[in-house]
Amino acid sequence: MNQAHHIHGDVTLHKGGAELIDRLEPLWLALHAHHQSIEPGFAYFPDERSWELRRSCYRRWILEEGSFILLAERHGQAVGYAFVEIHAGPDDTWVTGTRIAELQSLSVASTERGNGVGTLLLDEVDAELNRLDIGDLLIGTFAANTDARRLYERRGLQPVLTYYARFSASGKQPRY
Helix, strand or coil, X not given: CCCEEEEECCEEEEEECHHHHHHXXXXXXXXXXXXXXXXXXXXCCCHHHHHHHHHHHHHHHCCCCCCEEEEEEECXXXXXXXXXXXXXXXXXXXXXXXXXXXXXXXXXXXXXXXXXXXXXXXXXXXXXXXXXXXXXXXXXXXXXXXXXXXXXXXXXXXXXXXXXXXXXXXXXXXXX
16 A cells, blocks of 8 residues: 655654554554553453454454555654554444444554644544545444543544453353
């Protein structure tokens, strides 16, 4: 995929595909650490295995027509990214278009949180979805991630699903 570049102040956004995946590792690991800090009490994969699994997902998802990565850099240093997967629609429950976007990851380096990088990435996600004529967007977040939930709700998204989980590695046993 050809990369497109957009400059916003001292942040440059690069839109691309598989060629950007290996640059995402440090930012994925920052997100992985953030997840563990806001949702403790579960067993998490070690960093190396987590990245191996997520990288594999990214490689599979980027093959979907229209899927893309936005990488934010400040002075040549990666400070955030958004990974958007495009699914075929329509949905089987809600009225949607023939393509549905899902924000699979939004990561901002811990030193950059609160500096507008996440908002800038989301603005560009919306602009790209508009260019692709995709109006439907799904975003998942940890239940305990109140900052992300507030950000998405300020942007007009609404919570529609709640996932419940029991992970055997966390020692939680079923109750009947």
